[in-house]
Amino acid sequence: MSAPPNRAAVRAAVTAWCDALPETAAFEPGRTPVPVSGKIVGTAERLAMVEAALDGWLTTGRFNEAFEQRLAAWFGLARALTVNSGSSANLVAVSSLFSPRLGCAAMRPGDEVITVAAGFPTTVNPILQNGAIPVFVDIRPDTYDIDVARLEAARSPRTRAIVLAHTLGNPFDLAAVSDFCARHGLWLVEDCCDALGSRYRVADEAPAWQARMPDARDPSLWRPADDAPRERHVGAFGHFATVSFYPAHHITMGEGGAVLSCEPDLAAIAESIRDWGRDCWCAPGCDNTCGRRFDWQLGELPRGYDHKYTYSHLGYNLKISDMQAACALAQMDRLEEFVAARRRNFEYLSERFADCQDVLALPRATAGSAPSWFGFPLTLRPEAGVDRVDMLRWLDQHRIASRLLFAGNLTRQPYMTGRDYRVAGSLEVTDRIMSDTFWIGVWPGLDEAMLEYAANRIRLFLGRDFD
Numbered sequence: 001m002s003a004p005p006n007r008a009a010v011r012a013a014v015t016a017w018c019d020a021l022p023e024t025a026a027f028e029p030g031r032t033p034v035p036v037s038g039k040i041v042g043t044a045e046r047l048a049m050v051e052a053a054l055d056g057w058l059t060t061g062r063f064n065e066a067f068e069q070r071l072a073a074w075f076g077l078a079r080a081l082t083v084n085s086g087s088s089a090n091l092v093a094v095s096s097l098f099s100p101r102l103g104c105a106a107m108r109p110g111d112e113v114i115t116v117a118a119g120f121p122t123t124v125n126p127i128l129q130n131g132a133i134p135v136f137v138d139i140r141p142d143t144y145d146i147d148v149a150r151l152e153a154a155r156s157p158r159t160r161a162i163v164l165a166h167t168l169g170n171p172f173d174l175a176a177v178s179d180f181c182a183r184h185g186l187w188l189v190e191d192c193c194d195a196l197g198s199r200y201r202v203a204d205e206a207p208a209w210q211a212r213m214p215d216a217r218d219p220s221l222w223r224p225a226d227d228a229p230r231e232r233h234v235g236a237f238g239h240f241a242t243v244s245f246y247p248a249h250h251i252t253m254g255e256g257g258a259v260l261s262c263e264p265d266l267a268a269i270a271e272s273i274r275d276w277g278r279d280c281w282c283a284p285g286c287d288n289t290c291g292r293r294f295d296w297q298l299g300e301l302p303r304g305y306d307h308k309y310t311y312s313h314l315g316y317n318l319k320i321s322d323m324q325a326a327c328a329l330a331q332m333d334r335l336e337e338f339v340a341a342r343r344r345n346f347e348y349l350s351e352r353f354a355d356c357q358d359v360l361a362l363p364r365a366t367a368g369s370a371p372s373w374f375g376f377p378l379t380l381r382p383e384a385g386v387d388r389v390d391m392l393r394w395l396d397q398h399r400i401a402s403r404l405l406f407a408g409n410l411t412r413q414p415y416m417t418g419r420d421y422r423v424a425g426s427l428e429v430t431d432r433i434m435s436d437t438f439w440i441g442v443w444p445g446l447d448e449a450m451l452e453y454a455a456n457r458i459r460l461f462l463g464r465d466f467d
């Protein structure tokens with residue numbers, strides 16, 4: 001007879017293997033790369049992934065359930081649903097707004113969605129994929145987020161939603177955007193892929209606009225207890241929030257993301273779209289969770305048609321494996337520490353560049369927010385006469401990684417040619433950041449020596465001294 005599987009022995013072996021990993025070599029300026037982003041995955045994550053693999057369950061299972069619950073609780077939202085990427089999260093969130101279950105509140109092809117062109121393409125793509133029309137509004141040069149003063153001019157009788165990312169972790173003006181959505185009965189999707197852990201102030205009283213949202217929210221969300229911080233995580237303000245767990249992001253599961261909502265009914269729509277579009281909500285391996293599997297009479301289907309094979313949405317399969325969920329569950333234990341390190345690194349760089357503001361425009365946190373920064377954006381002032389390509393080449397030569405603000409001006413990207421979109425006013429600032437902005441890393445894997453080196457190389461390029 002073979003011996004029963006011994007998980008403790010496997011755990012001990014994995015731990016010993018992790019303990020024997022070589023120490024990270026000491027930082028050597030000019031030789032060791034200074035990446036813009038990266039993952040920090042240790043023994044706990046490896047153990048969790050092995051544990052999930054030993055289960056042999058493979059698809060979403062107990063680790064996924066635990067992770068979804070923990071993530072939803074961390075946001076203070078009703079539900080979190082994992083998906084296989086942040087892009088899929090945006091696709092599911094936006095597609096959910098077109099669900100027939102929403103009745104007259106459902107969006108339709110040809111409706112308009114206010115957004116920005118300065119960002120990542122898959123924030124905007126689901127609008128096009130659903131046959132709606134993105135309406136691009138310019139951004140502010142200091143926060144890199146939507147210029148809310150331009151919202152009213154962007155609105156038309158066809159405007160039905162706002163879909164925006166919190167750029168590089170800096171929250172957009174949630175008070176103004178939420179108020180605008182409420183006054184005009186618009187849906188709001190917050191793309192938090194780069195902003196896990198960013199916070200935004202909460203009004204003392206439930207804002208007047210809350211009552212006019214297309215849903216009924218839990219008022220307790222807006223009336224924190226007296227001793228509670230008067231801030232909430234971004235993602236808790238819109239109808240849907242989305243997150244990415246790609247290794248560059250605040251926590252990782254390799255590839256992955258999540259859709260969150262404060263509304264159980266909206267989350268149920270998102271779950272259906274994630275899971276093939278089916279009407280049934282059985283977890284993998286389960287049957288008859290509703291207790292009426294052979295009793296439903298839906299649409300034009302024969303009476304009692306198996307609920308498992310009844311489809312109420314045009315769906316996908318965007319689920320993750322339990323090994324991915326196990327990794328992210330272990331990462332949750334380190335999330336606060338990661339966020340604190342990102343804030344610290346951001347502060348350090350802000351200080352190092354404080355006297356360069358004649359040449360470099362420094363980022364500013366949106367009023368009322370505490371960003372969990374994704375990167376440190378810098379914009380070269382045109383009057384400084386510094387060429388961005390020269391600067392980025394210089395950084396590259398010194399092994400300091402840099403990135404642009406993603407697509408820059410999305411309307412100038414080749415794939416947008418011939419697509420149906422509208423530009424509200426000019427995209428002057430968006431164009432400027434496309435030409436003059438870049439960002440460097442603030443992720444927790446960067447220590448002070450690396451940050452100091454990166455800052456000093458930039459200073460040297462600008463002709464500033466350093467010590």
Ligand SMILES: Cc1ncc(COP(=O)(O)O)c(C=O)c1O
Binds near residue numbers: 085119123165193
């Ligand atoms: C703002 C934003 N939204 C969405 C995404 C897409 O996430 P993913 O790479 O997990 O698909 C990204 C990617 O970095 C992003 O920056």
